Amino acid sequence: xxxxxxxxxxxxxxxxxxxxxxxxxxxxxxxxxxxxxxxxxxxxxxxxxxxxxxxxxxxxxxxxxxxxxxxxxxxxxxxxxxxxxxxxxxxxxxxxxxxxxxxxxxxxxxxxxxxxxxxxxxxxxxxxxxxxxxxxxxxxxxxxxxxxxxxxxxxxxxxxxxxxxxxxxxxxxxxxxxxxxxxxxxxxxxxxxxxxxxxxxxxxxxxxxxxxxxxxxxxxxxxxxxxxxxxxxxxxx
Numbered sequence: 001x002x003x004x005x006x007x008x009x010x011x012x013x014x015x016x017x018x019x020x021x022x023x024x025x026x027x028x029x030x031x032x033x034x035x036x037x038x039x040x041x042x043x044x045x046x047x048x049x050x051x052x053x054x055x056x057x058x059x060x061x062x063x064x065x066x067x068x069x070x071x072x073x074x075x076x077x078x079x080x081x082x083x084x085x086x087x088x089x090x091x092x093x094x095x096x097x098x099x100x101x102x103x104x105x106x107x108x109x110x111x112x113x114x115x116x117x118x119x120x121x122x123x124x125x126x127x128x129x130x131x132x133x134x135x136x137x138x139x140x141x142x143x144x145x146x147x148x149x150x151x152x153x154x155x156x157x158x159x160x161x162x163x164x165x166x167x168x169x170x171x172x173x174x175x176x177x178x179x180x181x182x183x184x185x186x187x188x189x190x191x192x193x194x195x196x197x198x199x200x201x202x203x204x205x206x207x208x209x210x211x212x213x214x215x216x217x218x219x220x221x222x223x224x225x226x227x228x229x230x231x232x233x234x235x236x237x
Contacts, residue, residue, distance in 0.1 A: 084177025120152030136208030148175025
């Protein structure tokens with residue numbers, strides 16, 4: 001990605017808040033081709049605008065994907081790792097949804113609906129598969145985009161999201177906000193860093209996860225239509 005993404009700070013942010021955001025953007029830049037450019041004044045055209053909201057009821061909020069003329073990202077800076085939360089919300093603005101809303105999530109986690117506050121049901125509804133793709137990247141318990149195990153719980157001693165694989169190990173990974181996981185980096189690079197290598201169908205990611213990329217009955221189709229999800233960017237049509 002050659003063109004930097006412009007961003008601005010609302011006057012509500014203190015300097016230490018700005019540093020948390022800067023450090024979040026720095027990690028994204030260090031691990032992907034994505035670049036950001038700070039503007040002291042509101043630039044013309046699309047940009048991300050970071051705003052501070054003094055509220056104990058949420059950590060951060062962002063639209064998913066590009067919003068014209070500006071993506072507002074609201075941060076409370078009251079939830080522990082502010083840098084990680086800023087990174088999480090920035091990834092929303094870059095187009096990533098929550099990991100536990102993937103179309104294949106029921107293969108990897110159990111949702112305990114009986115322990116979820118009904119006001120939070122919407123936070124657990126699987127996303128429309130026609131709007132989001134996995135790009136062939138496997139479900140990741142350690143993604144910075146995953147909710148923690150107790151999100152929305154009525155009984156906070158019981159998890160609402162329970163890993164189906166290696167529960168004791170993977171439940172500890174849920175909701176981490178320390179760093180981008182390898183899969184977070186991979187999907188960002190597939191989204192932004194492979195110009196001219198595209199999928200022609202939003203379901204390519206799901207097909208890739210079903211091992212159709214090299215299947216003898218499907219490999220020609222996949223090479224022609226799912227180059228990004230199948231890692232066929234060097235394949236010449």
